[in-house]
Amino acid sequence: MSSTTAAGAAKSFYGKVGSLRSERRWALWTAYVSLIVAAIVMLAPPFYMLITALKPSSEIADLTGSPWIVRNPTLDNFREILGNPTFIVFFWNSMKVTVCVVVLTMLIAVPAAFALSRMRFWGSHWLATGVFLTYLVPDTLLFIPLYQIVNGLGLLNSTWGLILVYPTLSVPFCTWIMIGYFASIPKELDEAALIDGAGWLQMLWKIFIPVALPGIIAATIFAFTVSWAAFVYPAAFITQPDQMPLTIGVVSQLIRGDTFAWGQLMAGALLAALPPVVVYAFLMDYYVAGLTAGATKG
Numbered sequence: 073m074s075s076t077t078a079a080g081a082a083k084s085f086y087g088k089v090g091s092l093r094s095e096r097r098w099a100l101w102t103a104y105v106s107l108i109v110a111a112i113v114m115l116a117p118p119f120y121m122l123i124t125a126l127k128p129s130s131e132i133a134d135l136t137g138s139p140w141i142v143r144n145p146t147l148d149n150f151r152e153i154l155g156n157p158t159f160i161v162f163f164w165n166s167m168k169v170t171v172c173v174v175v176l177t178m179l180i181a182v183p184a185a186f187a188l189s190r191m192r193f194w195g196s197h198w199l200a201t202g203v204f205l206t207y208l209v210p211d212t213l214l215f216i217p218l219y220q221i222v223n224g225l226g227l228l229n230s231t232w233g234l235i236l237v238y239p240t241l242s243v244p245f246c247t248w249i250m251i252g253y254f255a256s257i258p259k260e261l262d263e264a265a266l267i268d269g270a271g272w273l274q275m276l277w278k279i280f281i282p283v284a285l286p287g288i289i290a291a292t293i294f295a296f297t298v299s300w301a302a303f304v305y306p307a308a309f310i311t312q313p314d315q316m317p318l319t320i321g322v323v324s325q326l327i328r329g330d331t332f333a334w335g336q337l338m339a340g341a342l343l344a345a346l347p348p349v350v351v352y353a354f355l356m357d358y359y360v361a362g363l364t365a366g367a368t369k370g
Contacts, residue, residue, distance in 0.1 A: 118342070125149050125338040132334050149335035153322075153343060161314055162321030165231050166300060166344075169317055172235045173299035174292060177242040181291060184243075185250030186276050190262060200251055207244035211304045214240065219308055229312045237305050242298045246291035253287030254280055289355055297348055318344045 124132060126145045137143065153159050188200040218237050219228075227233030257280060265275045281288065306320045316324060322340035326333040 118345070121338040121342055124334055125342055127335060129333075129335055149339040150343070153336055153339045158313060158321070158325060159318075159340065162316055162318040165315060165321070166317040166319070169231050169234050169238065170296055170299045173238040173242060174295045176235070177239050177246055177295040178288070178292060180239065180243050181246035181250055181295075182281070182288065183276065185247045185254055186272075186280060188247070189251045189254035190275075190280070191272065200248070203244050204248040207241070207248070211241070215304055215308045218305070222309055227309075229310055229315050231310075231315055231317070233309050234299075234302075234306055234317065237309070238299045238302060241302070242295040246295055249291045249294070250284065250287050253284040257283055293351060293355060296351055300348055 120140070123140060123142055126142050126147070126149075128144055128146050128148065131137075131142075131144055184203070188203070218240070222228055222233040222237060225233070225236070227236060261279055261283075262275065265279055270278070301319060302317075303319050306317050310316050310320065313321065313325065318340075322337065322344060326337045326340065
């Protein structure tokens with residue numbers, strides 16, 4: 073009887089192991105297939121943009137061949153874009169706006185998140201929720217009242233108007249991100265710092281910012297992406313070419329009525345997307361390393 077029972081238990085055990093292996097195999101295959109499909113869907117547009125940017129105008133206008141094949145590759149579209157002084161002006165306008173918005177956002181979001189997460193006061197929880205809810209308001213509802221404000225300040229057709237407006241998009245979400253990171257830091261650090269005689273600003277600068285560096289990097293990346301890729305606000309507030317950022321400058325200069333310079337449009341769009349790609353490529357490793365370091369700080 074004992075041998076029969078043992079044999080049955082062993083069979084049941086190995087059956088469960090085989091079932092677990094089978095389930096794991098199917099889960100891996102499902103994950104790989106999903107990732108491949110998602111990669112194809114997400115990478116198809118930029119790949120098509122690259123193909124179009126490498127085609128001469130005559131080949132783009134020729135509809136007989138496959139649009140996914142480049143028969144006569146050329147870099148003329150990139151040369152014309154990079155050699156255009158107006159494009160350089162667009163690029164520097166975007167850089168100016170992005171740097172100013174990122175700095176302004178972090179100067180506001182970090183202290184605000186610290187106050188809402190660590191300096192407990194009446195209504196802090198509701199205020200934090202309200203800050204995040206302001207981020208959920210669509211741009212299409214805000215740009216009309218913001219247009220009136222910017223016009224009243226005399227900042228229409230100026231990059232400074234964009235610098236004033238973009239933080240309405242970046243500050244709420246960055247503050248919400250930082251609140252989560254600051255709230256996860258043990259309260260014993262606050263108590264130890266207060267016992268040692270540190271003030272709130274010293275605690276923020278010497279303790280919370282180094283520990284919450286991953287959250288600060290994530291918020292910085294978000295602010296950079298929002299300010300660099302924004303389209304609705306500059307399209308509504310800027311009409312002079314010398315003040316346009318890259319996102320609307322390329323479109324406004326390369327679309328004339330019903331004439332589209334598709335090759336240069338695609339080349340300009342790819343060049344406009346390059347800085348965020350570079351930022352993500354260099355900061356993602358630092359972001360992961362910061363998460364590991366922050367988990368072991370104490």
